[in-house]
Amino acid sequence: MLSLLLATTLAAAPAPRAAPSANTVIHIPQLDKLSGLHGFMSRAGTYAALARPSTWSPEFHPFLSLDPMRPESLSAVGIDATAPATLSFITRSKVSCVRLTDAKAFQAKANEALATGGEVKSNVSKGLTTASAPRGTGRAGYVLKGQDVCSFATLYDDDDLLKETVKLMGKAPAPDARLGKLPGSVFVLQGSRMVVGLDGTADGLQVEGTATQLPLPPFQSASASPYGAMTQPGLLFSRAQVAPAGLSQAVGSVRWSIQQLCAACPPEQINTVTQAVTQQLTGHLLVLVDNVQVKASLRTPEGRFFAPRQVVAAEVKDPSKVKAALSPLAGFPGAQALEDGYALALKGGTVLVxxxxxxxxxxxxxxxVKSLLDALSDKSAKLPHAVDFTADPKRAARALSQVSLLDIMSNQQLAGLFAMSAEVGPLLSNSERLSGWLDSAPGGGHRFSLTWTMPASGAKPAP
Structure with missing residues (x-):
């Protein structure tokens, strides 16, 4: 029975004809099913050039000018718009595999394009037709077998990619079970590390995928969350249930931040407090980032820590034991005892516990902190996933815009944020909502989903 189920799953899964040496693979199960994704990209492209279909269409084929979003563009060169396509991106090289309705028409167009770079060398052997020609500093060409063809281009002036493409065409593509478990009209694969399915409409983008190397702790979703009935406005609102094996990792980031910002705080006592508190956590967490207010250079640890106005809530097993575990904080430099905890004066600001x-x-x-404390209640609800989140894209755009010129000149990561602000900021400002979820997957991986929602079609754009 198990073998039958496995065979059925594999039979239903897409089968990318991907080059073994590819760093990234894009698989489109059916070319004429891209209208929804095209609708989102066209609308998002109004605000971000990176999202425009015209930005991505040149990547579809190594040497022919085609638009995969327009079936008539494909039919004009003999490509079957109802069939799959697989793009393999290799270092300084690319391979595009498609099915044909008219092999002769494709060969005529392909040979014409190849001839612009130099003499076209062609060969027919064992049912395979190969053709290649110089192209810039490298070569381009195709390998045709029946109604299937893989075209390639490389910046290297050798036949290595031609030989790899011949091998690729020599066997039928194998079904990839990972793709059969994900929704999407387009799939992006990065080796065994990550698989993402994409689909959309004019009003939104849907992303769902699996990953094996996310820097996240393991999660679980086995019980009702004390934060399951809560909602709070802000840049980011997230609820999670961390598995017991992941609690030390989750708490470790807080401990590391305090150690960075309080050089005079005794490290051994920080470790003692965090270990004692970790033992009392149930795993239910809530994270709220209200907004970002940059008051110090983001090049400094304190600038990065205090820029986001944020708070974390965690359910504990025994409040009295947690209170006792926190008591050493009273002896920390700059600590102030409160009625319900402590205020720690750190470099750049104050942390409230x-x-x-x-x-x-x-x-x-x-x-x-006060806003979240006031909102906490004893009402609980089960969450459908181990982690869920919502984000306000407009607040995210304002946050990105606060990266300064001096910051980007001295820090590569901050320069990346600045570039993101310039490219995606206008799109975020004209988006409605970001939301998603995450679950742990077998083997230490994670499954995740993101929904990017635009205002209803026809709504007035943000200024």
Whole structure:
């Protein structure tokens, strides 16, 4: 029975004809099913050039000018718009495999394009037709077998990619079960590390995928969350249930930040406090980032830590034991005892550590911490996934816009954020909502989903 189910799954899964040496593979199960994704990209491209279909269409074929979003563009050169296509991106090279309705028409167009670079060398052997010609500093060509063809282009002036493409055409593509488990009209594969399915409409983009190397702890979704009934406005609102094996990793980031910003705080006591608190956590967490207010250089640890006005809430097993575990904080430099916890004066700002019933709350902004404390209740609800989140794209755009020129000149990561702000900022400002979820997957991986929602078609864009 198990073997029958496996065979059925594989039979239904897409089968990319991907080059073994590819770094990234894009597989389109059916070329004429891209209208929804085209609708989103066309609308998003109004605000971000990177999203425009015209930006991506030149990547579809190594040497022919085609638009995969327009079936008539494909039919004009003999490509079957109802069949799959697979693009393999290799270092300084590319391979595009498609099915043909008219092999002669394709060969005529392909040979004409290849001839612009120099003499076309062709050969027919064992049912395979090969053709290649110089192209810039390298070569381009195709390998044809029946109604299937793989075209290639490389910046290297050798026949290595031609030989690899011949081998690729020599066997039938194998079904990839990972793709059969994901929705999407386009799939992006990065080796065994990540697979993502994409689809959309004019009003939104849907992304769902699996990954094996995300820097995240393991999660679980086995019980009702004390934060399951809560909603809070902000740049980011997320609820999670961390598995017991991942609690040390989750708490470790907080410990590391405090150690960075409080050089006089005794490291051994910080470790003692965090270990004792970790043992009392149930795994239910809530993260709220209200907004970003850059007050110091983002090149400094304190600038990066205090720029996002944020707070984390965690459910604990025994509040009295947590209170005792936190008591060493009273002896930390600059610590102030509060009625329900402590205020720690660190370099660049103050961290608040407070308790309310079974909730431990840690934040870096008094107003944000108070707002969350007021919203906490005893009402719980089961979440459909181990992690869920919502984000306000407009607040995200404002956050990105605060990266300064001096920051980008001295830090590569901050330069990346600045570039993201310039490219994606206008799109975020004209988007409605970002939301998604994440679950742990077998083998230490994760499955995730993201929905990017635009305002209803016809709505007035943001200024």
């Amino acid at each position: 407070r308790q309310k019933g079974k909730h431990l709350v840690v934040g870096n902004d008094e107003a944000v």
